[in-house]
Amino acid sequence: MPTLTTHTLAVASFLQDAETFAGREDQNSPYAGLREKAKEAFSVMGIPGRKQEEWKYLDLSPIANTEFRNAGAAFDFVLGPSDAESYRLAGKEALLLVLENGKLNTHASPMERIPAGIRIGTLSTLGHEALVTEHLFRHAAVEGEPFVAMNTMLSHDPLILLVEPKAEIKTPIQLAFVAVAGADPLAVTARVLVVAGEGSECTVMESYHTYGEGAPSFTNAVTEVVISASARLHYTKVQVESGQAQHISYHKVNMARDSYQHLTTLTLGGALVRNNLHIRLDDQHINAYLNGLYVMNGSQVVDNHTLVDHAMPNCHSNELYKGIINDRAQGVFNGKIWVRQDAQKTNAYQSNKNLLLSNEASMNTKPQLEIFADDVKCSHGATTGQLDDEALFYLRARGIGEANARTLLNHAFAADVIEQVENDDIQQSLMHLLDTKLN
Amino acid sequence: MSEDLKILDEVTNSEYKWGFVSNIESDNAPKGLNEDIVRFISTKKNEPEWLLEWRLKAFRHWKTMTEPKWPNVSYPEIDFQDIIYYSAPKKKVSLNSLDELDPEIKATFDKLGISLEEQKRLAGVAVDAVIDSVSVKTTFRETLAELGIIFSSFSEAVHEHPELIKKYLGSVVPYTDNFYAALNSAVFSDGSFCYIPKGVRCPMELSTYFRINSAGTGQFERTLIIADEGATVSYLEGCTAPMRDENQLHAAVVEIVSHSDANVKYSTVQNWYPGDKDGKGGIYNFVTKRGICLGDRAKISWTQVETGSAITWKYPSVILKGNYSSGEFYSVAVTNNMQQADTGTKMIHIGKNTKSIIVSKGISCGRSQNSYRGLVRIGKNADHARNFSQCDSLLIGDKCGAHTFPYLEVANKSARVEHEATTSKVGEDQIFYCNQRGISTEDAVNLIVNGYCKEVFNQLPMEFAVEAQKLLAISLEGSVG
Numbered sequence: 001m002p003t004l005t006t007h008t009l010a011v012a013s014f015l016q017d018a019e020t021f022a023g024r025e026d027q028n029s030p031y032a033g034l035r036e037k038a039k040e041a042f043s044v045m046g047i048p049g050r051k052q053e054e055w056k057y058l059d060l061s062p063i064a065n066t067e068f069r070n071a072g073a074a075f076d077f078v079l080g081p082s083d084a085e086s087y088r089l090a091g092k093e094a095l096l097l098v099l100e101n102g103k104l105n106t107h108a109s110p111m112e113r114i115p116a117g118i119r120i121g122t123l124s125t126l127g128h129e130a131l132v133t134e135h136l137f138r139h140a141a142v143e144g145e146p147f148v149a150m151n152t153m154l155s156h157d158p159l160i161l162l163v164e165p166k167a168e169i170k171t172p173i174q175l176a177f178v179a180v181a182g183a184d185p186l187a188v189t190a191r192v193l194v195v196a197g198e199g200s201e202c203t204v205m206e207s208y209h210t211y212g213e214g215a216p217s218f219t220n221a222v223t224e225v226v227i228s229a230s231a232r233l234h235y236t237k238v239q240v241e242s243g244q245a246q247h248i249s250y251h252k253v254n255m256a257r258d259s260y261q262h263l264t265t266l267t268l269g270g271a272l273v274r275n276n277l278h279i280r281l282d283d284q285h286i287n288a289y290l291n292g293l294y295v296m297n298g299s300q301v302v303d304n305h306t307l308v309d310h311a312m313p314n315c316h317s318n319e320l321y322k323g324i325i326n327d328r329a330q331g332v333f334n335g336k337i338w339v340r341q342d343a344q345k346t347n348a349y350q351s352n353k354n355l356l357l358s359n360e361a362s363m364n365t366k367p368q369l370e371i372f373a374d375d376v377k378c379s380h381g382a383t384t385g386q387l388d389d390e391a392l393f394y395l396r397a398r399g400i401g402e403a404n405a406r407t408l409l410n411h412a413f414a415a416d417v418i419e420q421v422e423n424d425d426i427q428q429s430l431m432h433l434l435d436t437k438l439n
Numbered sequence: 440m441s442e443d444l445k446i447l448d449e450v451t452n453s454e455y456k457w458g459f460v461s462n463i464e465s466d467n468a469p470k471g472l473n474e475d476i477v478r479f480i481s482t483k484k485n486e487p488e489w490l491l492e493w494r495l496k497a498f499r500h501w502k503t504m505t506e507p508k509w510p511n512v513s514y515p516e517i518d519f520q521d522i523i524y525y526s527a528p529k530k531k532v533s534l535n536s537l538d539e540l541d542p543e544i545k546a547t548f549d550k551l552g553i554s555l556e557e558q559k560r561l562a563g564v565a566v567d568a569v570i571d572s573v574s575v576k577t578t579f580r581e582t583l584a585e586l587g588i589i590f591s592s593f594s595e596a597v598h599e600h601p602e603l604i605k606k607y608l609g610s611v612v613p614y615t616d617n618f619y620a621a622l623n624s625a626v627f628s629d630g631s632f633c634y635i636p637k638g639v640r641c642p643m644e645l646s647t648y649f650r651i652n653s654a655g656t657g658q659f660e661r662t663l664i665i666a667d668e669g670a671t672v673s674y675l676e677g678c679t680a681p682m683r684d685e686n687q688l689h690a691a692v693v694e695i696v697s698h699s700d701a702n703v704k705y706s707t708v709q710n711w712y713p714g715d716k717d718g719k720g721g722i723y724n725f726v727t728k729r730g731i732c733l734g735d736r737a738k739i740s741w742t743q744v745e746t747g748s749a750i751t752w753k754y755p756s757v758i759l760k761g762n763y764s765s766g767e768f769y770s771v772a773v774t775n776n777m778q779q780a781d782t783g784t785k786m787i788h789i790g791k792n793t794k795s796i797i798v799s800k801g802i803s804c805g806r807s808q809n810s811y812r813g814l815v816r817i818g819k820n821a822d823h824a825r826n827f828s829q830c831d832s833l834l835i836g837d838k839c840g841a842h843t844f845p846y847l848e849v850a851n852k853s854a855r856v857e858h859e860a861t862t863s864k865v866g867e868d869q870i871f872y873c874n875q876r877g878i879s880t881e882d883a884v885n886l887i888v889n890g891y892c893k894e895v896f897n898q899l900p901m902e903f904a905v906e907a908q909k910l911l912a913i914s915l916e917g918s919v920g
Binding site: 382 | 509819832834835836837838839840841842843844845846847848849850851852853854855856857858859860861862863864
């Protein structure tokens with residue numbers, strides 16, 4: 001494989017960290033081999049450059065040229081239970097767990113309130129479970145994904161959620177990842193495994209925050225989700241980190257027969273954000289809804305890459321991504337849909353709509369269909385434009401000031417995505433976040 | 440075997456209708472490529488020093504480049520030293536009338552169905568027929584000359600209008616542009632040149648017919664079309680090649696310059712030999728086509744019907760530099776058997792109030808792969824630019840693939856860019872509807888596919904539209920989704 005990569009400060013320091021970590025880990029653990037493989041893959045790939053098609057529109061040099069201090073596992077928690085409340089987004093009833101610099105903060109998280117039907121722990125407490133050895137590190141492949149490789153080699157104590165078969169969990173679970181900014185640039189490794197048992201139903205939210213002010217933080221988040229047969233999963237990912245944060249996430253979902261998922265990705269914060277989504281529809285009669293919203297200003301760069309892989313027949317996927325791009329912000333959307341040869345009777349839809357509000361802003365969109373089956377209905381649409389002058393005029397004619405009218409229309413444009421979130425409490429707090437951002 | 444499958448199988452058996460080899464003695468260059476070959480071609484064509492220099496510069500640049508690997512096609516490595524870069528029919532004499540034409544060549548044209556006489560008499564189409572790189576006969580030149588229109592072979596133009604060639608050659612597709620454009624610039628054998636003076640509307644459709652004849656020769660055409668201010672021209676290009684087992688390389692370059700208020704329409708029907716049903720043989724068609732709307736309100740329109748070639752790899756593009764200029768791209772690409780096509784367009788919006796339309800229809804059958812790859816770029820200063828793209832794919836059979844790779848890059852807030860794509864099959868209910876009304880399944884498919892392509896066929900000049908429809912019918916013979 002040709003190396004188009006730059007081995008930089010960051011790569012060297014991450015590899016060094018992985019070395020130290022590997023020295024401490026039990027070499028007989030079922031994960032040691034996977035970590036070793038990840039380390040090798042990362043040292044070959046390094047941090048990708050823009051010559052690589054998948055990273056064409058995203059300049060990673062801010063990450064590549066920084067020497068990060070890896071948060072690691074050995075540190076004292078800064079956050080207490082009262083701090084945790086300020087990150088609450090999933091409603092009063094929700095179970096709020098705080099992950100400080102990627103590590104579960106048991107002091108700030110009410111572990112005793114974990115509802116029946118679900119087991120929540122980390123690698124150190126649940127690592128021996130058959131379900132965990134079967135799935136952890138095995139779905140997010142390191143090949144071709146340098147940041148997954150990096151995450152796998154560095155993630156000390158991944159968070160694990162196991163939903164029992166047939167369990168219907170009413171309480172939403174919020175995982176608040178908080179990066180505690182310090183004097184030096186900080187690298188955080190966040191890793192989650194969710195296994196939804198057969199016929200279960202659950203609502204999960206991942207949120208990303210920054211605590212305090214200081215040097216930029218870089219969060220590398222990888223989530224593996226397994227949705228077993230007939231299970232239903234409602235998932236929300238919210239990114240509201242500080243304007244200095246760099247954030248790269250990879251979200252891999254494997255779906256089994258008759259399962260359902262509704263996944264919403266909301267990106268409001270961060271200086272440089274990349275969201276990778278990889279959904280594999282592994283059996284028949286699956287329904288997958290993927291929605292995304294990114295609202296950007298300043299010099300934010302947000303890159304959404306999604307891949308929906310229809311491997312089997314009779315499935316349905318629907319994807320709606322919307323973006324509002326202001327100031328000097330740059331938006332990127334790349335949505336792939338693969339329909340493999342066996343996946344007859346597939347219905348796959350994708351839509352990407354963008355509003356450019358400033359002349360300095362830019363949007364690069366690449367909706368991509370790859371179809372190998374003939375009896376399918378697939379479509380994608382992409383638009384980039386501005387607010388409708390006539391709609392604006394309509395509002396102004398009714399005595400609404402121009403600034404207000406614009407906000408109103410922007411809100412309506414973006415709310416389209418949030419309104420589809422199924423949990424009312426979550427919907428409300430997302431709407432609130434959106435309005436704060438738009439004003 | 441079900442009826443559907445049987446009919447699908449039949450498609451793969453439809454033989455290449457245009458497969459025959461004319462026995463014209465060729466004057467070939469030795470195989471391989473080096474500076475001597477470039478000099479040989481230049482000497483053969485009696486070219487001035489500056490053009491040779493340009494070729495050599497291109498060749499030296501080409502040596503520094505590597506073959507592009509990004510297209511969604513796969514083929515065995517090309518040995519560029521195993522190609523004959525020049526092949527000219529030996530009996531080249533200057534002709535004054537069609538009667539003097541080599542009877543073999545004439546017969547070739549007759550087989551192609553473009554009898555020059557008939558076209559001259561009936562259709563009023565001026566044909567610059569090109570066989571293996573040397574322009575054999577240009578018709579209607581005198582009629583065109585009266586209006587000041589220059590329509591000649593490229594090599595003639597080099598001698599007769601060096602100032603125009605010098606000014607425009609490589610101005611749209613520089614030799615540094617890409618691997619195959621550089622190769623073409625070094626070894627191009629001939630092609631067509633067309634200049635429409637200010638304010639002139641060309642009274643007839645201009646047309647060239649390319650034909651690759653000798654085995655093992657790559658065809659390196661170079662076409663240059665210049666429409667001066669307010670001029671209008673419609674240009675047709677048609678291509679066929681005889682059946683040969685070796686893969687033949689075709690790397691052409693087409694450059695179009697459209698000045699203020701000028702309007703250029705370029706139509707292509709390409710039905711080169713696609714290889715047999717196992718993917719043996721066939722043409723590699725790696726072409727660079729690009730036009731530039733230099734002045735305000737200029738317009739360039741590409742229409743293409745791609746049914747042939749083992750591999751098609753081309754992106755007719757428009758650079759919209761002038762304000763209010765517009766670009767259009769209409770395409771039907773049909774792939775069957777083992778064919779691979781990676782085609783689309785680029786619309787580069789630079790000027791203000793520029794607009795572009797892209798309509799692409801892909802049809803894949805057999806075990807073929809059909810990709811649409813397009814770029815719409817709205818520059819920072821392209822205020823109020825407008826683009827609409829539509830790319831639809833139709834799959835017939837479950838062993839083929841359809842892919843779309845649209846890139847939309849927008850850096851101006853007043854721009855409006857819309858893209859939509861669908862993938863579907865010929866519906867059973869549509870066929871059933873036709874069957875009910877006494878239309879056979881085969882005719883029904885033809886009807887439906889023709890309807891699907893109509894938007895593009897409507898853009899073709901009359902003669903081509905008829906040919907395109909026939910070609911489509913042959914390509915799809917008996918196929919039912």
